[in-house]
Amino acid sequence: MxxxxxxxxxxxxxxxxxxxxxxxxxxxxxxxxxxxxxxxxxxxxxxxxxxxxxxxxxxxxxxxxxxxxxxxxxxxxxxxxxxxxxxxxxxxxxxxxxxxxxxxxxxxxxxxxxxxxxxxxxxxxxxxxxxxxxxxxxxxxxxxxxxxxxxxxxxxxxxxxxxxxxxxxxxxxxxxxxxxxxxxxESGPDSNIQWFSILNSLVIVLFLSGMVAMIMLKTLHKDIARYNQLDAGGSSDDAQEEFGWKLVHGDVFRPPRKGMLLAVWVGSGVQVFLMTLITLVFACLGFLSPANRGSLMTCALVLYVCLGTPAGYVSARLYKSFGGEKWKSNVLLTAMLCPGIVFGVFFILNLVFWVMDSSAAVPFTTLLALLSLWFGISVPLTFVGAYFGFRRRSLEYPVRTNQIPRQIPEQSAYTRPVPGIVMGGILPFGCIFIQLYFILTSLWSSQLFYMFGFLFLVFIILVITCSETAILLCYFHLCAEDYRWWWRSFLTSGCTALYLFLYCIHFFVTKLDIKDSTSTFLYFGYTFIIVFLFLLLTGTIGFLACFWFVRKIYSVVKVD
Structure with missing residues (x-):
C-alpha cells in the first residue's frame, strides 16, 4: 500500500x-x-x-x-x-x-x-x-x-x-x-454496562468497608477502655471471661512455623504490590496508551526487576524479627523462589509454543535477556536490600513472649483456620469480579482495556478491603484465644486468589470456546501465573495490615 x-x-x-x-x-x-x-x-x-x-x-x-x-x-x-x-x-x-x-x-x-x-x-x-x-x-x-x-x-x-x-x-x-x-x-458493546457496574461495585464496597471500619473502631475502643479500667482496680475474672485477646499477649508475637518462607513470600508480595501500584499510576497518567503496544508489560517487568531492594529489605527485617539466623538462605530464596516459579511456568508454556511452531513463542534471545535482567539487576538489588535489612535493629514488640506456649482452647466452627481463611476471600473478591471480567476479556478475546482510572480505584478499594477483612478476622481469632495469626493473616486475604482461579474456570467454560488441549493447557498455565502473583499481592496486604493492627492494640493496652 x-x-x-x-x-x-x-x-x-x-x-x-x-x-x-x-x-x-x-x-x-x-x-x-x-x-x-x-x-x-x-x-x-x-x-x-x-x-x-x-x-x-x-x-x-x-x-x-x-x-x-x-x-x-x-x-x-x-x-x-x-x-x-x-x-x-x-x-x-x-x-x-x-x-x-x-x-x-x-x-x-x-x-x-x-x-x-x-x-x-x-x-x-x-x-x-x-x-x-x-x-x-x-x-x-x-x-x-x-x-x-x-x-x-x-x-x-x-x-x-x-x-x-x-x-x-x-x-x-x-x-x-x-x-x-x-x-x-468507545464502541464496545459493554461500555454502558461497564460504567454502571463499576460504579455500583464501588458504592457497595465502600459501604461495606465503612461498616467494617466502624465496627472495629467502636469495639476496640470499648475493649481497651475496659481493659485499662480493670487494670486500675477491676476484676480480672471478668476480663478473662469476656475479653480473650489480652490473655494471649505472651504468645501473640511467638515466631510462626516456616517463618523464613513467610518472610520470603511477604518480601516478594511487597515487590508485586509496588510494581502494580506504580504501573497503574503510569497508566492513569497516559504513559501506557494502547498506541504503544507492549508498553504495559514492559513497564511492569522493568519495575519488578528494579524493585528487588524493597523485597530483600522487608524479607530480611521480618525474618530477623522471627529470630532467624540463616540470612544467606533467606536472601537466596527471596531473590529466586517466586521469580523462579513464574519463570519456570512461563518457560514450560514457551516450550509448548516452540513445539507447536507458534508465532507467539518468545525467541531464545529474549529469554536470555529476561534472565540477564533477573540475575544481573534484580538479584543484586535484592542482596542490597537484604544487607540493609539485616543491618537494622530487630523489630521491637510491645509485649514479651512467654517461654512456654499457652494452650489454645477448642475453637468454634467459624474461628477454625480453614473456614476463616475461606470466608476472608469473599469480600475482596466481591470488589474486583466485575472489573475482572473486562480484564479477562481483554486478555483472551482481543479487546482493548483502557479504563485504568477505574482499575486504579478498584485496586485501592481492594487494598482497603483486604486489610479490613484480615484485621477483622484476626481480631475474632485473638478473642477466641488463638494466637496463631501470622500465616492466617497472609492466607485470609490471599484466599481471594482461590476465588480468582474459580472465576477463571467459570470464564473459560462460559465465555471461551476453546476445544484444543494445547490451548487449554496454555490458558491454565498463564492463569496459574496470574493467580500466584495475585496470592502474593493480596496475602501481603492482609499480613502487613494485621501486623500493624496487632502491634497497635498490644501497645495501647496496659500489660503487667
Whole structure:
C-alpha cells in the first residue's frame, strides 16, 4: 500500500490445493480448522489496528481489532463463527473463506500551522483503517461465494483461492489525529454496562468497608477502655471471661512455623504490590496508551526487576524479627523462589509454543535477556536490600513472649483456620469480579482495556478491603484465644486468589470456546501465573495490615 494511491482488485496471491497432494491437504485441513475455531486476522497500519466494524443489537456499530478467516455452516445448518453469508446462499457442511478484502483508509490532511515543520503538501495522518471482508470467487462481487466442502477432496479435484484486496482513501478532517483511538475505545458493546457496574461495585464496597471500619473502631475502643479500667482496680475474672485477646499477649508475637518462607513470600508480595501500584499510576497518567503496544508489560517487568531492594529489605527485617539466623538462605530464596516459579511456568508454556511452531513463542534471545535482567539487576538489588535489612535493629514488640506456649482452647466452627481463611476471600473478591471480567476479556478475546482510572480505584478499594477483612478476622481469632495469626493473616486475604482461579474456570467454560488441549493447557498455565502473583499481592496486604493492627492494640493496652 502507498499513501493516497487507491487500489482496485489487487491480487495478493492465488493458492491452489490439489486433492492428490498430501502437503496441500494438510494445509487445507489447517485452513478449515482455523475457520472452525474462529481464528482471526490482526493487521496493523501506521501503528493502528485494522478494524472490522459491524452492527450489534441496541448499538449502531461495534468495531473489533480483528476480522475472521471465514465461517463454517455445519451439517445441521448452524453457523460456526461470525457468518456474513446471506441465508439463501448458505450450504450445510461448507466452509466460506473471506478472501476478498476492501480496506477504507480515513486520513486527516490538516493545515500547515497544525503540522509545523513536518507539513507536506500531499501528506496526511491516518485516522482509521477499516476492513470489509467478503467471500468471493471474483473480486468485488458478493454474489459468487467461495465455497469449500467439508468433505475431503478427491485425487483429481483441486481448489483455487484468489486472495484480493482493494484500498480506498477517504479524507476526514472532522476527527482529530489525537482522537483516532476513540472509535475503538468507545464502541464496545459493554461500555454502558461497564460504567454502571463499576460504579455500583464501588458504592457497595465502600459501604461495606465503612461498616467494617466502624465496627472495629467502636469495639476496640470499648475493649481497651475496659481493659485499662480493670487494670486500675477491676476484676480480672471478668476480663478473662469476656475479653480473650489480652490473655494471649505472651504468645501473640511467638515466631510462626516456616517463618523464613513467610518472610520470603511477604518480601516478594511487597515487590508485586509496588510494581502494580506504580504501573497503574503510569497508566492513569497516559504513559501506557494502547498506541504503544507492549508498553504495559514492559513497564511492569522493568519495575519488578528494579524493585528487588524493597523485597530483600522487608524479607530480611521480618525474618530477623522471627529470630532467624540463616540470612544467606533467606536472601537466596527471596531473590529466586517466586521469580523462579513464574519463570519456570512461563518457560514450560514457551516450550509448548516452540513445539507447536507458534508465532507467539518468545525467541531464545529474549529469554536470555529476561534472565540477564533477573540475575544481573534484580538479584543484586535484592542482596542490597537484604544487607540493609539485616543491618537494622530487630523489630521491637510491645509485649514479651512467654517461654512456654499457652494452650489454645477448642475453637468454634467459624474461628477454625480453614473456614476463616475461606470466608476472608469473599469480600475482596466481591470488589474486583466485575472489573475482572473486562480484564479477562481483554486478555483472551482481543479487546482493548483502557479504563485504568477505574482499575486504579478498584485496586485501592481492594487494598482497603483486604486489610479490613484480615484485621477483622484476626481480631475474632485473638478473642477466641488463638494466637496463631501470622500465616492466617497472609492466607485470609490471599484466599481471594482461590476465588480468582474459580472465576477463571467459570470464564473459560462460559465465555471461551476453546476445544484444543494445547490451548487449554496454555490458558491454565498463564492463569496459574496470574493467580500466584495475585496470592502474593493480596496475602501481603492482609499480613502487613494485621501486623500493624496487632502491634497497635498490644501497645495501647496496659500489660503487667
Amino acid at each position: 502507498e499513501f493516497l494511491k487507491p487500489l482496485t482488485c489487487e491480487v495478493s496471491c492465488t493458492k491452489t490445493y490439489n486433492g492428490g497432494n498430501r502437503e496441500d491437504m494438510e494445509k487445507l485441513d489447517k485452513l478449515k480448522k482455523a475457520i472452525y475455531l474462529n481464528y482471526q486476522h490482526h493487521w496493523i497500519v501506521d501503528n493502528m489496528p485494522v478494524t472490522w466494524c459491524y452492527s450489534v443489537p441496541q448499538k449502531p456499530m461495534y468495531c473489533s481489532t480483528g476480522f475472521p478467516v471465514g465461517c463454517y455452516i455445519n451439517q445441521k445448518g448452524q453457523q460456526m463463527g461470525f457468518c456474513m453469508i446471506p441465508p439463501e446462499q448458505q450450504k450445510e457442511d461448507t466452509y466460506y473463506v473471506y478472501n476478498d478484502l476492501e480496506l477504507v483508509v480515513s486520513y486527516h490532511s490538516g493545515k500547515k500551522e497544525d503540522w509545523g515543520s513536518s507539513f507536506q503538501a500531499n501528506g496526511g495522518r491516518i485516522i482509521s483503517v477499516k476492513v470489509y471482508p467478503r467471500s468471493s470467487t471474483q473480486c468485488g462481487k458478493s454474489t459468487s461465494m467461495l465455497q469449500i466442502s467439508g468433505k475431503q477432496l478427491g485425487s483429481n479435484e483441486k481448489i483455487q483461492i484468489p486472495y484480493t484486496y482493494s484500498v480506498t482513501f477517504v479524507e476526514n478532517n472532522t476527527t482529530k489525529w489525537g482522537s483516532r483511538w476513540d472509535h475503538l475505545l
